[in-house]
Amino acid sequence: MTRILLLNSGPHSDASYGYRLAREAIAASGIDNVKITERDLVKSPIPPIGRDYAMAITSQTVADAEEFAWSERLIAELEQHDMLFIVTPMHNFTVPAALKLWLDHVIRINRSFSATPEGKVGWMKDRPTFVLVSSGGFFAGERAKQADFLTPYLRYALGSIGINDVHFFPLQGLVFGPEAVAQAVNTAHKQLSEKLSLTSASLAR
Template identity: 80%
Template sequence: MTRILLLSSGPYSDVSHGYRLAMDAIAASGIDNVQITERDLVRSPIPPIDRDYAIAVTSRATPDAKEFAWSERLIVELEQHDMLFIVTPMHNFTVPAALKLWIDHVIRINRSFHATPQGKVGLLKDRATFVLVSSGGFYVGERAKQADFLTPYLRYALASIGIDDVHFFPLQGLVFGPEAVAQTVHEARQQLSEKLPLAIANL
């Protein structure tokens, strides 16, 4: 069985272009016996990092401490899946708050990474990760008019816990009418159709 974790972090949830493209790509990939776990970070928000969590981290509480309950749940969920899809908009040049909160829970010292003199060393198994990034404007290519802090930040954040096999697919120019939407979805679909079978073959 191939287990896929699909994270959605945008306001349009399962009607977004990224979500529908991710589901279509998985269905068209020919994966046998696939299990998809969906976590909608907007419809079912996770709690923020609070004072008790911060105290538990700095006091080196045990991994089973109740303050880490949500963090542990999300890390275990990630560990139990072979592949990760992240469907996200670009909000103000970077990740939306809902996805940032998931990252804050998942990146935890002595659980998903070790701190060393050379920096963070990830403790989780690497897995193919596909990030579909929606944007009303353009942030890559000749028509780009804004900076992209999402891609380098998310790549670095995932690498810090051991996930290096990360692929980004822009869905940009979504406010420029149906033709622009159709074009960017087509391009992303083609890129996914090339990358996804390779990832499946390496499972």
């Protein structure tokens, strides 16, 4: 069985282009015996990092302490899956608050990474990760008119816990009418399907 964790961090939930594309691509991927776990970070928000958590982190509290309950739940959930899909909009050049909060819970010292003189060393098993990034404007390619802090930040953040097999698929120019939307979806669908096909072949070996 291939277990896929699908994180949806946009305000449009299951009506978003990214979500529908992810589900369609997974269904057509050829990966056998797939089980998908969905977590909608907006529809079912996770609690913010509070003072109790901050105090527990700095006082070396045991990993199973109540202060880490949500963090532990999210890290364990990620550990239990073989692949990760992240559906996210680009908000003000980077990740939305809902996804940032998930990262804040998952990136935890002495649980998902250790600190060394050379920097963070991830403890998580690497896994194929596919990130579908929706944007009204253009942030990649020759038509890009804005900075993209999302891609390098998310790649670095996931890499800090050991997830380095990360692939980004832009869904951009979505405010320029139905034709632009169709083109963006078709391009991303082709790119994602090709990558999933390679991943499926790798899993079958």
